[in-house]
Amino acid sequence: MHNLVGLPPSLVLVLVTVLGAIAYVFLKGYFIRRQFARAHGCQPVARSANKDPFFGLDMIPGTIRALKENRLIARTPEFYRRYGNTHTVRGLISQQIATIEPENIKTVLSLNFKDYRLGFRLPSFKPLLGEGIFDTDGEQWASSRALIRPSFSRDQVADLTTLENLIQDLFALLPRDGRTVDLQELFFQYTIDSATEFLFGQSVGTLKKSQSEQSERGFAEAFYNAQKAILTRGIPFPLKFFFSHDEAEAEKYNQICRTFVQQFVDEAFQAVELKKPETEQSDSETKRRKRIFSHELAARTTDRTRVLDELMNVLLAGRDTTASLLSNLFFVLAKDPAIWEKLQREVAFLEGRPPTYTELNNMKYVQCCMNESLRLHPVVPRNQREAIRDTVLPVGGGTDGLSPVFVSKGTFVSYNVYAMHRRADIYGPDAEIFRPERWEDGKLQPRWGYLPFNGGPRICIGQRYALTEAGYVIVRMAQEFRVLESRDPGPWEESRGLTVTSRNGTKVALTAD
Ligand code: HEM
Ligand SMILES: *[C@@H]1O[C@H](CO)[C@@H](O)[C@H](O)[C@H]1NC(C)=O
Ligand SMILES: *[C@@H]1O[C@H](CO)[C@@H](O)[C@H](O)[C@H]1NC(C)=O
Secondary structure (H helix, E strand, O other), rough: OOOOOOOHHHHHHHHHHHHHHOOOHHHHHHHHHHHHHHHHOOOOOEEEOOOOOOOOOHHHHHHHHHHHHOOOOHHHHHHHHHHHOOEEEOOOEEEEEOOOOOHHHHHHHOOOOOHEOOOOOOHHHHHHHHOOOOOHHHHHHHHHHHHHHHHHOOOOOOOHHHHHHHHHHHHHHHHOOEEEEEEHHHHHHHHHHHHHHHOOOOOOOOOOOHHHOOOHHHHHHHHHHHHHHHHHHHHOHHHOOOOOHHHHHHHHHHHHHHHHHHEEEEEEEHHHHHHHOOOOOHHHHHHHHOOHHHHHHHHHOOOHHHHHHHHHHHHHHHHHHHHHHHHHHHHHHHOOHHHHHHHHHHHHHHHHOOOOOOHHHHHHHHHHHHHHHHHHHOOEEEEEEOOHHHEEEEEEEOOOOOEEEEEEEOOOOEEEEHHHHHHHHHOOOOOOOOOOHHHHOOOOOHHHHHOOOOOOOHOOOHHHHHHHHHHHHHOOOOOOOOOEEOOOOOOOOOOOOOOOOOOOOOOEEEEOO
16 A cells, blocks of 8 residues: 555655654754743844845845945944844844843853853964964863963063063154154054064064065064955855955965964973973072063973964964054044143153053053043954853843843854944943043943953953053153144044954154154
8 A cells, every 4th residue: 555655654654753753853942942031031132134034135235335335343333223232133154143232241251151152263263373262162262261361460461671672663663753654554563573572582573674674574474464364264155255265375374474483482392491490499580581471381381282372372362453452542643632632741740751560550541542442443343152052141132122032052142342332321422432531530330331352251361461562652652742643634444354443544643842
């Protein structure tokens, strides 16, 4: 006897059993999730930024237009005004929940940290960085963080003597007669010089090379190109067609960078070998000696690849970020002489000498300016995490957006610091304006509503280093140059890079007395 589709009964039985089992597992999962969501009082997120529920194809034309107009980040606050502080974005890869609610961000980054991972970062970054603190997750990340943390735990991480030497290299390149100069380029040189000195104990000296007009920038150039490749490597599938990416060429730059840094790793292990026998007698001697990051890592592990990877990770995390902060800040300062004059009044008590670490930290207005720049132009404007188990966000569900939201395993939660930092209900009606004074009386404490350095267990480990380095440049520049004027007729526009910085550079004119 044959049934309707002409299959033998035994096969039908097997098929029905298999399908039944699949349906059972599926439905069971569905009901467990539904029950979990109910138990937590979850409501669905009411609005979505796109209509096409499968591929998010309707988002593509707008994205391409925004790319062309360099408004990829600048347009996002509008999305949140239109679709709510928490909404969904549907794309080819997966469903995403986008949020600018401080409570949600706190939950993802801190309270429920263990429910999330980075998601896509490792594949894009690994060819250059290997596996380290910035691009790994879970146990591996925790062990990286533990390895590195002691080198940042000191009160004074950045060495002011080193920074002062580099300031002199920078000043040597700055015209003092009101000619136009692009500070951005020089800030990027400044930060690669200081980062390499800090990490390897020896600066690549790009500012010095510029003075002697050597055009070869070797490592810095390769690092720039390798970073550009990270960006194109990570572009998701439908947009990929609009960008060129040459993996073979990228690999060439990766190898230049890694080979260059490998020398310092080898040198660090040699130094540690040599130092071993004498450590006990000359404890005071080691205290006086300059602390070198690579040597400290080499003393804590025997794994050379690991030290190389961590150095690459910290270099990438620390270099462009600080340079971008300085570029963005000076772009804005150059357009507002009143702020520059106020900075000069604050540094006047030094009578031209460099500040000490304590003096630098106590300069309120310098700190306000950095806070304000990182608010209006956060250099890491967007970020995301992937849920690794079913979990819950505290707000954003239901039509009023006040109920908890169910986040199923595999969902991405993206958060937009740029848009959050422009929320009028957090910062007031002038949230779009650069006004350092808003930080002055210490009453503005947005906590998780202000997040330039991230928060929770993965908070930026170099925050203090960055603020010391940037603050030092601001103070020394304010001491040196009476007049700072913009030579850029347009408004600040975003660049497209791993960090966000002024697209048109930081073109200014400086006048010394
Ligand atoms: C203005 C300058 C800086 C800003 C705005 C900044 C911002 C950030 C942000 C937002 C993250 C979190 C990334 C994520 O988890 O997705 C981060 C992580 C990190 N930053 Fe910074 N950073 C700056 C400077 C530095 C400096 C100077 C260093 C090192 C010398 C540094 C080292 C790191 C490292 C190693 C991580 C990874 C930490 C971890 O995942 O455990 N950063 N930074
Ligand atoms: C800058 O922002 C941080 C983080 O909100 C805050 O703790 C600090 O007090 C601010 N600094 C100044 C000078 O307002
Ligand atoms: C960029 O700078 C140049 C001057 O160097 C200026 O002519 C141009 O208008 C600027 N572009 C924008 C968008 O501001």
